[in-house]
Amino acid sequence: MKLGIVIYSNDPETVWNAFRLGFFSRKQGDAVSVFLLGKGVEAESLVSEKFDVTGQMRSFSALGGSILACGTCLKLRQSEGSDICPVSTMQDLYALIRDSDKVLSF
Structure with missing residues (x-):
């Protein structure tokens, strides 16, 4: 299955759980793409005692x-992409939606 996940939240628990699902799905052999949109682009900088968001993102990325x-959204926050989260466009979001069997949003 091709799973598309759109993250629009900057709540650490929500983002962490979205990446947990992505990680689990990758382990099942599914193709998984995540698009960070709006507040979601803050994901890599989220700090929480309970939820290691960046660690979960790196684990997800390491599995492909x-x-x-x-x-x-990054520009509005005077931020840039990174090695784990490259800058993308609406065209890429459209392609993720078009090519996915299922799309979830968090």
């Missing part, structure tokens, strides 16, 4: 999961 971050 794809993470893209909205360039416009």
Whole structure:
């Protein structure tokens, strides 16, 4: 299955759980792509005692999961993409939605 996950939240528990699902799905052999949109582009900088968001993102990426971050949303926050979250576009989000069997949003 091709799973698309759109993360629009900057709540550490929500983002952590979204990446947990992505990680689990990758372990099941599914192709998984994540698109960070709006507040979701803050995911890599989220700090929480209970939820290691960045660690979960890195684990997901290490298993071959794809993470893209909205360039416009990053620019609005005076931020940039990174090695784990490259800058992306609406065209990439559209392609993720078009090519996925299922799309979830968090």
